[in-house]
Amino acid sequence: MDFLDLARRRCSVRAFEKRPVEPDKVDRILEAARVAPTARNLQPYRLLVLDEPDALARLSKACRTFDAPLAIVVIGDNNEVWVRPYDAKDSLDIDASIVTAHMMLEAEDLGLGSCWVCSFRPEVVRAEFGVPGHLTPVNVLVFGYPSGPKKSPTRHDTERRPLSETVVRNHF
Ligand SMILES: Cc1cc2nc3c(=O)[nH]c(=O)nc-3n(C[C@H](O)[C@H](O)[C@H](O)COP(=O)(O)O)c2cc1C
Numbered sequence: 344m345d346f347l348d349l350a351r352r353r354c355s356v357r358a359f360e361k362r363p364v365e366p367d368k369v370d371r372i373l374e375a376a377r378v379a380p381t382a383r384n385l386q387p388y389r390l391l392v393l394d395e396p397d398a399l400a401r402l403s404k405a406c407r408t409f410d411a412p413l414a415i416v417v418i419g420d421n422n423e424v425w426v427r428p429y430d431a432k433d434s435l436d437i438d439a440s441i442v443t444a445h446m447m448l449e450a451e452d453l454g455l456g457s458c459w460v461c462s463f464r465p466e467v468v469r470a471e472f473g474v475p476g477h478l479t480p481v482n483v484l485v486f487g488y489p490s491g492p493k494k495s496p497t498r499h500d501t502e503r504r505p506l507s508e509t510v511v512r513n514h515f
Contacts, residue, residue, distance in 0.1 A: 349451055354494035356456025357409045359487030363394065364413045368453050372415070372486070375449035379442045382434035387423035388442055388481075391416040391472055401471040402483070406463030411485035416468060417443050419479045439481035446484055456489035 369392070376390055393399050393414040402408050402416070419435035426433045443459060450457045460483040468480045 351496040353451040355458045356489045358490045359411045360490045372446045372449050375445040376442045379445040381438040382425035387420040389418045405467035411487040413486040415484045417482040419481050422477045443482045457486045
């Protein structure tokens with residue numbers, strides 16, 4: 344499929360069938376993460392894969408999981424991340440989010456639905472999964488087979504700003 348068609352078709356899915364995601368599909372999602380670009384190719388992240396009911400129940404103490412059968416917590420490594428020398432800004436959130444976006448789009452390509460969840464309690468994720476102090480949970484992605492209809496690919500006509508509002512050419 345054309346990439347733009349895939350990107351238009353993807354939407355946040357918040358209701359899932361109970362059936363699990365097949366291991367080969369999980370592997371492809373993780374491979375999509377692996378090949379993602381990161382600042383200076385430092386790959387400063389860990390992927391916490393949650394596919395057992397007990398682990399998913401523990402995640403649901405930290406955020407809404409929409410009863411998804413699979414979740415991946417994208418966790419940045421503060422010891423490995425690139426830091427910009429000019430102002431000490433690090434690329435932790437950026438790197439983790441590119442990895443997250445790769446996985447989200449691969450899931451769409453596999454016929455799965457996903458939802459990116461940032462509204463989680465980091466301290467609960469830390470406590471429930473024993474996340475070491477130098478690692479920072481950045482994003483949660485939940486996956487599964489969508490139950491019910493997905494949003495229309497044409498919704499962007501009204502739900503997204505027109506380029507005329509967001510694109511600046513050459514000078515503000
Ligand atoms: C950085 C980020 C954080 C988000 N956090 C949440 C969240 O905590 N809970 C949720 O239900 N959706 C969350 N979303 C999904 C957005 O609400 C959704 O992508 C947006 O409304 C556009 O809708 P669409 O994904 O269906 O195109 C998040 C998305 C992004 C990119």
